Amino acid sequence: xxxxxxxxxxxxxxxxFLLGGADFGAGIIELFTSTKNRSRTRKTMYQAIGxxxxxxxxWLIIAIVILFVGFPHIYTTMSVYLHIPLLIMxxxxxxxxxxxxxxxxxxxxxxxxxLYNRIFRYSSFIxxxxxxxxxxxxxxxHIDSEAKxxxxxxxxxxxxxxxxxxxxxxxxxxxxxxxxxxxxxxKDEYDKRRFIRKAEFMxxxxxxxxxxxxxxxxxxxxxxxxxxxxNTVGLSxxxxxxxxxxxxxxxxxxxxxxxxRILAGFQVTMIxxxxxxxxxxxxxxxxxxxxxxxxxxxxxxxxxxxxxLALLLGSIxxxxxxxxxxxxxxxxxx
Amino acid sequence: xxxxxxxxxxxxxxxGFHIIFSCIGMVMPFxxxxxxxxxxxTNDEVYKNLTKAWSKGVAIFFxxxxxxxxxxxxxxxxxxxxxxxxxxxxxxxxxxxxxTAFFIEAIALGFFLYGxxxxxxxxxxxxxxxxxxxxxASGILVVAANAWMNSPAGFDFVNGQYLxxxxxxxxxxxxxxxxxxxxxxxxxxxxxxxxxxxHALMILRNQNxxxxxxxxxxxxxxxxxxxxxxxxxxxISAKDVAKRQPAKLAAMEALYQTEKPAALLIGxxxxxxxKTVKGAIKIPGALSFLAHGNFKAEVKGLDQIxxxxxxxxxxxxxxxxxxxxxxxxxxxxxxxxxxxxFRKKPLLEKRWLLKLFVLxxxxxxLALEAGWVVTEVGRQPWIIYGIMRTKDAxxxxxxxxYSFYIFSAIYLSLSCIxxxxxxxxxxxxxxxxxxxxxxxx
Ligand code: HDD
Ligand code: HEM
Ligand code: HEM
Numbered sequence: 001x002x003x004x005x006x007x008x009x010x011x012x013x014x015x016x017f018l019l020g021g022a023d024f025g026a027g028i029i030e031l032f033t034s035t036k037n038r039s040r041t042r043k044t045m046y047q048a049i050g051x052x053x054x055x056x057x058x059w060l061i062i063a064i065v066i067l068f069v070g071f072p073h074i075y076t077t078m079s080v081y082l083h084i085p086l087l088i089m090x091x092x093x094x095x096x097x098x099x100x101x102x103x104x105x106x107x108x109x110x111x112x113x114x115l116y117n118r119i120f121r122y123s124s125f126i127x128x129x130x131x132x133x134x135x136x137x138x139x140x141x142h143i144d145s146e147a148k149x150x151x152x153x154x155x156x157x158x159x160x161x162x163x164x165x166x167x168x169x170x171x172x173x174x175x176x177x178x179x180x181x182x183x184x185x186x187k188d189e190y191d192k193r194r195f196i197r198k199a200e201f202m203x204x205x206x207x208x209x210x211x212x213x214x215x216x217x218x219x220x221x222x223x224x225x226x227x228x229x230x231n232t233v234g235l236s237x238x239x240x241x242x243x244x245x246x247x248x249x250x251x252x253x254x255x256x257x258x259x260x261r262i263l264a265g266f267q268v269t270m271i272x273x274x275x276x277x278x279x280x281x282x283x284x285x286x287x288x289x290x291x292x293x294x295x296x297x298x299x300x301x302x303x304x305x306x307x308x309l310a311l312l313l314g315s316i317x318x319x320x321x322x323x324x325x326x327x328x329x330x331x332x333x334x
Numbered sequence: 335x336x337x338x339x340x341x342x343x344x345x346x347x348x349x350g351f352h353i354i355f356s357c358i359g360m361v362m363p364f365x366x367x368x369x370x371x372x373x374x375x376t377n378d379e380v381y382k383n384l385t386k387a388w389s390k391g392v393a394i395f396f397x398x399x400x401x402x403x404x405x406x407x408x409x410x411x412x413x414x415x416x417x418x419x420x421x422x423x424x425x426x427x428x429x430x431x432x433x434t435a436f437f438i439e440a441i442a443l444g445f446f447l448y449g450x451x452x453x454x455x456x457x458x459x460x461x462x463x464x465x466x467x468x469x470x471a472s473g474i475l476v477v478a479a480n481a482w483m484n485s486p487a488g489f490d491f492v493n494g495q496y497l498x499x500x501x502x503x504x505x506x507x508x509x510x511x512x513x514x515x516x517x518x519x520x521x522x523x524x525x526x527x528x529x530x531x532x533h534a535l536m537i538l539r540n541q542n543x544x545x546x547x548x549x550x551x552x553x554x555x556x557x558x559x560x561x562x563x564x565x566x567x568x569x570i571s572a573k574d575v576a577k578r579q580p581a582k583l584a585a586m587e588a589l590y591q592t593e594k595p596a597a598l599l600i601g602x603x604x605x606x607x608x609k610t611v612k613g614a615i616k617i618p619g620a621l622s623f624l625a626h627g628n629f630k631a632e633v634k635g636l637d638q639i640x641x642x643x644x645x646x647x648x649x650x651x652x653x654x655x656x657x658x659x660x661x662x663x664x665x666x667x668x669x670x671x672x673x674x675x676f677r678k679k680p681l682l683e684k685r686w687l688l689k690l691f692v693l694x695x696x697x698x699x700l701a702l703e704a705g706w707v708v709t710e711v712g713r714q715p716w717i718i719y720g721i722m723r724t725k726d727a728x729x730x731x732x733x734x735x736y737s738f739y740i741f742s743a744i745y746l747s748l749s750c751i752x753x754x755x756x757x758x759x760x761x762x763x764x765x766x767x768x769x770x771x772x773x774x775x
Contacts, residue, residue, distance in 0.1 A: 057404065058437045064407050065433050068418055069426025076419045079411030083731050090408055091744065094401045098748060101397035102755060154731055299423035300499040307430050307501075314434030321441045 001308035002298055005070050008311045009294075012063035014272060018177065018265050019056040021170070024131075025178025027096060027124020028171060029198055030117075041194075042117075044186045057097070069307050073297040074283050078134075081143045081157045085130050092127030095119050125171060132170025136163035136213075139275070140222055141285040165216045169209040173268055176202035180264040196252055203248070210271075227278030234274045241270035340735040341413045341728050346710070347738070348402065348409055350703055351745045355399030357702065359439075360473045360518075361525040361556070362392045363466030368552050370459050384549050386450075387759065393447060394755055398748060400440075413734070417717050417727035420496050424489050425482040427501035428475040435472040439465055473521065474514045481509035484709065485578050486718050512574045513709075516567045519560045520705060523664060524698030526557025531695035532760065534688040554691070557698075558668035564661050569624065575712075576625035579719060580634040581643060582712035585650040587621055587633075588614075594632035596621040601655060604648040609636070611651075645714045653707035660701040667694060 033041050067075040079086060096119070103116035137143065137158040144152055179199035186192055217224035228234045244263050251260045282291035298304060335343075366388045373381035407429075411418045442464035449458045482488075488504025490497045530553035536546040576583045583589075587599055590609040598621040602614025619629040626633070636644055667690050674684060717724040 057400065058433070058440055061404060061407060061436065062433050065426070065429050068407070068411060068422040069430055070423070072419045072422035075411050075422065076415035079408065079418075080415050080729060080731060083412055083729065086408055086412060087737055087740075090405050091740070093404060094744060094748075097397055097401040098751070101394055102751060150732060299426075303423040303426060303499055303501050306427055310427070310430040310434065314431075314437065317434065318437050318441065321438065325441055325444050 001301075001305045002295070004308040004312065005066060005298075005304055006294055008308075008315075009063060009066045009070075012059045012066065014269060016056075016059035016063060017173075017272060018268060020060060021128065021131075021174040021268070022177040022181050023056050024096075024124045024128040025174035025176065025202075026182070027121050028128060028175040029178050029182070029195075029202075031121040031125055032175070032198070032201075033194075041182075041191075044182055044191060044195075057093075066307065066311075070299045070304055071283070071294060071297050072299060074292055074294070077143070077145070077284055077292060078138070081145070081154065082134055082137055084154060085133050085137065085158045089127055089130040089134065092123045092130060095123035096127060099123065128171045128174045129167040132167035133158055133163045135170065136166030138284050139279065140220070143284060143286050145286055160220065161216045162213070162220045162222055165209065165213045169206065169213050172202055172206035172209050173271075176206050177264055177268065180260055184258065184261060199252060200249075203245075203252075207245075224275070228274045231278055233277045237270040237274040237277070241267050241274070244270075335735040335738070337732055337734045338725055338728050340738040342724070344734065344738040344741055345409065345413055346707075347741060347745060348406055349710075350706070351749075352399065352402040352406055353702065353706065354699060355395050355402060356469075356473060357521040357525050357699075358392065358395040359399045360466070360469040360521045362388060362395070362529075363462055363469060365529065365552050365556065366392065367459065367462045367466060369548070370462055372548075374455060374459060380545055380548055384545060388549075389447060391756060391759055393443075394752060394759075396443060398752060400436075403436075413729055414717065414727045415729050417722060420722070421483075421718060424486075424496065424499050424501060424504045425479045427505045428479045432472045432475040435468045435475065439468040439472065442468065470518060473517065477514045477517045478505050478507070478510040480709070481513045482507045483717065484513075484713055484719050485509035486721055491721055508578060509574060512567070512571045516564075516571050516705075519564050519567055520698075520702050522556050522560035523564055524702045526553050526560065527664060527691070527694040527698040528696070529553035530557050531691045531693075534691040535695075536760065538685065538688055538692065550688075550691075554671060557664075558671050561661075561664040561668040561698075565665055568658070568661060572624055573627065576633070579713070581636065581639045581645060582650070582708075583625060584634060584636045584639070585645045585647045585712050586654040586708060588647055588651040589621070589633060589635040590647075591637055592632065592635035594622070595619040595630050596625070596633035598624065599651075602651075604651050606646075606648055643715065645712050650708055650712045653704040653711070656704040657701045657708060660697045660704070664694060664697060664701070667691070 030041050064075070067078075099116045099119040103113055103120065137160075140160060140162045142160050142163070143157045176199060179195050179202055183192060183195040183199065186195065214224060228238055244267050248260065248263050248267065251263065279285070279291070282293045284292040286292070299307075366385050369381050369388065370385045372378065373385060442461045445453065445461040446458065446465055449461060453461070482504050485508045486504075487507035488500040488502070530550050533546040533550040533553065537543055537550060572583070575586070587596075588602065588604050588611045589596065589599075590611075595618065597616040597618045599611060599614040599616060602611040604611050621633055622631040623629045625631070636647070670687065670690070674687060713719055715723050715725065717727045
């Protein structure tokens with residue numbers, strides 16, 4: 001059952017990056033859209049993610065519940081030392097989630113829309129940034145469980161160049177995912193071209209920030225290069241991701257949408273795999289060189305057993321419904 | 335503000351905020367389903383518009399409920415890491431099942447909101463019901479987790495170690511049933527009276543009378559039935575508390591001295607320093623009866639409980655008085671309403687009755703919050719009753735006061751925006767949902 005639970009945890013995190021990420025990305029794209037096109041972007045986006053956006057965010061909750069039930073030590077270490085970035089991310093989630101709904105359900109459309117839009121765009125950006133910062137901090141080895149003063153315990157644990165680089169990398173990836181997703185959602189040629197250009201822009205940004213992450217890791221003594229290039233899985237993942245990049249650009253120029261989406265999702269999955277495979281099952285790296293591993297902190301057997309059972313049961317109930325939801329609203333136009 | 339107090343206040347604030355939205359998420363789908371059903375059966379457009387109008391409101395609340403809930407699942411760790419480290423694996427079962435229930439709810443809501451004219455109409459109705467049932471299920475599950483904190487079960491506590499953990503047994507602890515029952519009824523009572531009251535107000539203002547009357551009737555029936563059952567279930571809870579948590583019961587009743595038979599206090603001003611209560615009405619023997627079902631029984635007072643295990647008495651006592659007072663009032667209103675229905679008097683002539691309902695708009699929620707204060711403050715100083723103290727669970731990070739201020743500001747502004755949006759929804763009823771009736775003064 002341990003493996004089932006860990007598989008669900010990984011799946012939850014992955015899907016949150018992909019689906020939730022595309023959702024943040026939509027706000028980021030809107031932020032980087034010229035004023036005259038914004039309302040068009042907004043419309044396409046609403047049609048695209050309106051029906052499913054609530055479900056996207058469930059993955060975060062699933063992941064967090066698995067962590068606190070099954071791996072309480074990891075959950076509490078995170079929440080003690082990364083208190084501040086978690087808090088900022090949460091404020092971002094609250095702000096964008098409510099602003100998204102308010103702007104569509106406000107019965108009167110007036111100046112308030114201006115406010116909702118502002119909040120939605122900026123908080124999407126912040127949420128993605130801090131999601132990345134948190135992910136980076138977990139593996140950066142800056143979390144210091146022996147720290148004596150406030151700043152080194154609660155600030156430097158996440159305020160370091162590596163985490164910030166990962167943060168911006170995440171922002172670019174989210175924007176990229178959203179742009180690719182939106183291409184397929186519009187019938188309008190003009191909008192299509194716009195989203196393609198956005199996707200190209202975000203993809204270049206992602207490559208640049210990705211390079212930056214490696215660079216900073218080098219300065220920061222984080223063996224990222226070793227992790228990625230010194231084992232077959234990491235290496236092949238990164239090679240596959242790079243190869244698919246070429247194919248992706250070809251398809252982007254052609255404007256082929258269906259394959260493009262799968263490819264974009266595949267790429268992000270590969271990147272996550274490359275980064276995390278080498279130190280799996282270690283979840284958090286500490287400053288003193290220790291690591292907190294999933295297997296060593298796993299909860300008591302009965303808990304894991306019933307958690308795994310609940311997850312399996314849940315997915316049997318949920319997956320058909322979720323599939324049907326996506327299916328139903330994919331073919332809405334016809 | 336010291337960090338410990340700030341952490342407690344932040345937790346209380348977030349939960350107090352979340353509960354309002356989650357109750358609406360649990361109850362409104364049922365109102366919608368009834369109205370939807372009537373539309374499918376009678377083809378009366380008013381019901382269709384009513385369902386749509388309500389569902390817009392629910393979408394607003396659902397989003398706010400979902401984000402505040404997400405916030406909570408992190409906050410448990412952010413504020414109480416030492417509690418979660420031990421409690422997570424034990425009381426996590428309901429949370430993992432709740433995850434499933436939420437997921438189903440979110441998916442079903444997607445179908446329901448976007449499914450008009452796209453789905454088979456009965457399947458569409460069914461998705462609305464699924465939203466309600468899974469919302470209710472998740473409410474029951476989280477309350478079971480809270481009940482575990484009041485009545486820990488499913489593990490052996492040996493030398494500070496938590497051994498032989500059994501999450502199923504933890505979920506079905508001694509308090510879960512009475513708390514879950516009382517909570518579900520409370521959700522229906524509070525939301526029902528709030529919704530009925532708002533529509534009653536619109537009827538009194540002579541706006542879109544037919545629309546609002548139909549809405550009022552649906553909400554009022556739910557509200558009144560549950561308000562009548564509420565005191566009964568409260569009595570079950572009280573007997574339960576007397577058995578499980580004598581300190582909480584003593585604090586609820588401000589019973590400083592053990593009495594046999596014990597008198598029930600109504601109202602009164604508590605002086606925590608002198609351990610006295612002034613100006614309360616005393617009903618001899620009533621407390622013995624309420625707590626143990628026997629007018630002669632002994633009820634444990636705070637004198638039998640070590641000083642360092644006393645909960646804050648004044649807050650618990652006042653909150654209990656508020657809940658019971660409102661509960662009695664709402665039950666009376668419900669009784670009057672049913673008598674009127676029985677005598678087939680047209681409602682529209684009974685303006686005073688409608689006014690009573692308007693008065694009751696905030697009362698249900700007030701009672702609900704007060705009830706939670708009784709449960710949570712009455713559990714202090716324990717976070718896990720008898721096992722772990724709240725002050726040992728709090729996060730080591732200093733400066734929680736600032737996060738408390740930030741969250742107070744966020745919740746305050748969110749409440750303002752939501753109220754404002756709702757006000758607009760209602761104001762727009764004549765334009766969006768019910769064009770037939772022109773406002774007649
Ligand atoms: C609409 C709301 C509402 C109303 C009218 C009442 N209650 Fe209540 N009460 C709640 C809403 C509530 C609650 C917020 O839902 C609580 C908090 C925890 C719980 O399980 O339910 C609660 C808790 C609670 C407890 C503590 C349970 C525990 O700690 O385990 C007792 C003893 C009562 N109630 C008793 C009553 C009585 C005798 C009422 C008589 C009229 C009453 N309540 C009306
Ligand atoms: C939604 C309805 C609820 C409300 C309004 C509520 C209210 C409160 C209040 C007022 C406090 C502060 C008590 C004090 O420190 O004096 C508190 C504390 C707390 N509550 Fe609740 N509660 C609710 C439900 C829950 C549930 C379902 C859980 C968990 C499963 C929970 C877990 C906690 C925890 C962990 C604390 C902090 C520790 C403590 O102060 O004992 N609460 N709550
Ligand atoms: C008595 C207390 C509580 C009740 C009755 C309750 C009930 C609910 C309900 C019905 C929803 C669905 C949202 C909606 O329809 O608006 C919800 C959302 C949520 N609640 Fe609570 N809840 C309570 C306390 C808590 C606590 C203590 C936590 C955290 C540990 C929590 C976590 C969540 C989460 C994560 C969501 C969002 C799920 C989603 O996206 O649908 N809840 N809650």
